[in-house]
Amino acid sequence: MKKTMTNRETAAFFRNHDRFLIINHRRPDGDAVGSAAALCLGLRQMGKSAWVWKNPETTERYQAYVKGLETEEIPENAVLVSVDLATENLLPLNGSAFAGKIRLAIDHHISNEFYAEDTNVDPKAAACGELLLDILKQLGPVSPAMADALYVAVSTDTGCFRYSNVTGNTLRTAGELKDLGADTYPINKALFDTKTIARLRLESALTDSAEFYAGGMVCLCSIPLNLMDEIGATEDDADDISGFPRSIYGVQIGVLIKELREGGAKLSLRTGPDYNASEICARLGGGGHKAAAGAQDQDGLASAKKRILAAIAESGVQLT
Amino acid sequence: MKKTMTNRETAAFFRNHDRFLIINHRRPDGDAVGSAAALCLGLRQMGKSAWVWKNPETTERYQAYVKGLETEEIPENAVLVSVDLATENLLPLNGSAFAGKIRLAIDHHISNEFYAEDTNVDPKAAACGELLLDILKQLGPVSPAMADALYVAVSTDTGCFRYSNVTGNTLRTAGELKDLGADTYPINKALFDTKTIARLRLESALTDSAEFYAGGMVCLCSIPLNLMDEIGATEDDADDISGFPRSIYGVQIGVLIKELREGGAKLSLRTGPDYNASEICARLGGGGHKAAAGAQDQDGLASAKKRILAAIAESGVQLT
Numbered sequence: 004m005k006k007t008m009t010n011r012e013t014a015a016f017f018r019n020h021d022r023f024l025i026i027n028h029r030r031p032d033g034d035a036v037g038s039a040a041a042l043c044l045g046l047r048q049m050g051k052s053a054w055v056w057k058n059p060e061t062t063e064r065y066q067a068y069v070k071g072l073e074t075e076e077i078p079e080n081a082v083l084v085s086v087d088l089a090t091e092n093l094l095p096l097n098g099s100a101f102a103g104k105i106r107l108a109i110d111h112h113i114s115n116e117f118y119a120e121d122t123n124v125d126p127k128a129a130a131c132g133e134l135l136l137d138i139l140k141q142l143g144p145v146s147p148a149m150a151d152a153l154y155v156a157v158s159t160d161t162g163c164f165r166y167s168n169v170t171g172n173t174l175r176t177a178g179e180l181k182d183l184g185a186d187t188y189p190i191n192k193a194l195f196d197t198k199t200i201a202r203l204r205l206e207s208a209l210t211d212s213a214e215f216y217a218g219g220m221v222c223l224c225s226i227p228l229n230l231m232d233e234i235g236a237t238e239d240d241a242d243d244i245s246g247f248p249r250s251i252y253g254v255q256i257g258v259l260i261k262e263l264r265e266g267g268a269k270l271s272l273r274t275g276p277d278y279n280a281s282e283i284c285a286r287l288g289g290g291g292h293k294a295a296a297g298a299q300d301q302d303g304l305a306s307a308k309k310r311i312l313a314a315i316a317e318s319g320v321q322l323t
Numbered sequence: 324m325k326k327t328m329t330n331r332e333t334a335a336f337f338r339n340h341d342r343f344l345i346i347n348h349r350r351p352d353g354d355a356v357g358s359a360a361a362l363c364l365g366l367r368q369m370g371k372s373a374w375v376w377k378n379p380e381t382t383e384r385y386q387a388y389v390k391g392l393e394t395e396e397i398p399e400n401a402v403l404v405s406v407d408l409a410t411e412n413l414l415p416l417n418g419s420a421f422a423g424k425i426r427l428a429i430d431h432h433i434s435n436e437f438y439a440e441d442t443n444v445d446p447k448a449a450a451c452g453e454l455l456l457d458i459l460k461q462l463g464p465v466s467p468a469m470a471d472a473l474y475v476a477v478s479t480d481t482g483c484f485r486y487s488n489v490t491g492n493t494l495r496t497a498g499e500l501k502d503l504g505a506d507t508y509p510i511n512k513a514l515f516d517t518k519t520i521a522r523l524r525l526e527s528a529l530t531d532s533a534e535f536y537a538g539g540m541v542c543l544c545s546i547p548l549n550l551m552d553e554i555g556a557t558e559d560d561a562d563d564i565s566g567f568p569r570s571i572y573g574v575q576i577g578v579l580i581k582e583l584r585e586g587g588a589k590l591s592l593r594t595g596p597d598y599n600a601s602e603i604c605a606r607l608g609g610g611g612h613k614a615a616a617g618a619q620d621q622d623g624l625a626s627a628k629k630r631i632l633a634a635i636a637e638s639g640v641q642l643t
Contacts, residue, residue, distance in 0.1 A: 174498030182491035
């Protein structure tokens with residue numbers, strides 16, 4: 004692994020330059036947008052010139068954080084800084100011209116490809132925002148607006164502190180942001196306590212389709228071909244829907260079967276600690292991780308259902 | 324307000340006694356169970372004799388934390404200590420005999436009635452568990468099992484850090500518990516990412532019943548009389564369901580109408596920052612807080628719907 008810049012060196016880098024263009028990644032999440040916004044605000048507060056490259060895929064929920072910070076034109080003599088960008092393959096749709104030209108990358112992905120001239124990557128950090136708080140504190144006071152943006156970064160990358168990537172430092176970072184003025188309640192309400200009506204209709208349909216086996220320990224839900232269109236759901240509405248069956252109380256093996264437009268069906272499995280999704284999916288020619296795996300079926304919904312139940316039974320689960 | 328014991332004095336109290344019976348409150352939540360469990364474990368680790376009074380209403384999800392710690396018989400010469408108990412009116416169903424006999428109360432409710440001989444109450448703490456970590460650290464090492472129990476306490480009383488009661492200290496406490504060995508991911512998964520199938524069916528029914536007005540800004544959902552029975556939902560499944568309509572993206576005024584067995588209907592309103600639930604409900608003879616209020620209707624669902632929509636319109640909202 005190439006040498007990683009320290010936070011202190013990164014702070015020095017920002018002191019030593021004057022004009023910055025900050026770039027995040029394709030399909031930007033809260034960490035990408037929040038990190039870019041906080042860094043831009045911090046640099047402007049130092050009297051520097053700084054912009055966030057306008058990412059065409061920034062969703063509505065995050066737009067408030069980059070309001071007044073974005074540019075669609077490349078500023079002259081600006082140093083290019085990426086945040087939360089693991090590889091140049093994930094440059095924003097309108098940012099392919101930046102490939103090979105990033106001067107500094109600040110990131111937390113272990114898969115960072117060291118595409119930039121200098122790289123500050125901390126794979127222990129749950130969010131890029133965690134590094135940025137430490138860097139920004141060395142450059143001046145952290146304003147409430149910066150704290151809000153960094154709180155968005157840290158909370159979204161951890162599912163509001165629920166995921167397994169959370170460390171003691173993540174929670175302490177959030178505590179520090181709260182004390183710096185982050186208005187956490189409305190952010191949490193908007194990001195974690197709100198669902199679109201299409202998402203709710205999708206969950207309703209999955210609930211209606213739920214079949215239980217093994218005394219409720221196995222649950223199978225399905226999404227027929229036209230369901231998404233019928234309820235007006237987008238891919239965004241269906242984000243992480245594969246986890247739905249396993250989120251039902253008592254379910255240790257959750258299966259979601261999605262009928263595919265091109266024919267056949269896609270199977271997604273999620274399992275609790277005592278079961279192995281990858282091993283079950285391997286029986287159908289698929290694979291993945293122990294807790295989350297997938298497989299395909301050529302013939303469609305009914306066939307996929309029959310075959311996955313057989314695979315689960317073969318793995319040693321008594322279905323009835 | 325009566326004098327509050329400090330955490331240091333509370334630690335000294337535990338050092339100076341040898342036998343303890345720990346009591347929480349009616350319908351115990353995660354803070355009540357987790358605080359009692361952690362304190363009991365900490366005292367036993369010091370070589371003291373300590374038990375948690377078996378609360379008949381402890382729900383299944385929390386029982387693992389008090390396993391092996393509970394007693395149903397009052398131990399001789401034990402000092403009575405309450406945790407998270409604001410008033411003796413909320414003593415456990417089988418604990419009314421403890422009224423007037425609590426030696427020490429550890430609590431975080433501003434409404435604490437100072438019923439005990441000594442009281443350590445910190446209303447700034449989001450959870451009783453927040454105080455207890457500080458007290459227990461003064462008494463010895465905090466084990467992973469104690470950290471788990473305190474994490475349950477702190478996370479449940481804050482809706483996994485989403486509610487407005489969260490402070491910087493709450494999040495730092497959670498970070499410290501994580502570093503002390505709290506296994507936060509499975510706890511979060513069980514407590515915050517799991518719903519019963521009855522709860523999901525209830526949410527499905529509410530989704531199906533949802534009516535939108537004012538361009539999606541007002542949402543009205545209803546629970547007809549027999550719905551709960553039909554889907555096999557208990558009051559536990561319906562916990563905080565009043566918040567459901569307002570959790571739909573775009574909704575600023577969320578109304579839930581529940582038909583009552585005794586006749587009539589109960590109205591619950593939740594509003595965003597620009598609206599006043601209390602003021603709207605007052606038009607129907609009800610009341611509450613700015614963000615959450617309620618009212619009754621004598622005539623039932625259809626009448627309640629008509630009257631609340633009229634009240635919302637009167638408050639200045641253009642419904643169509």
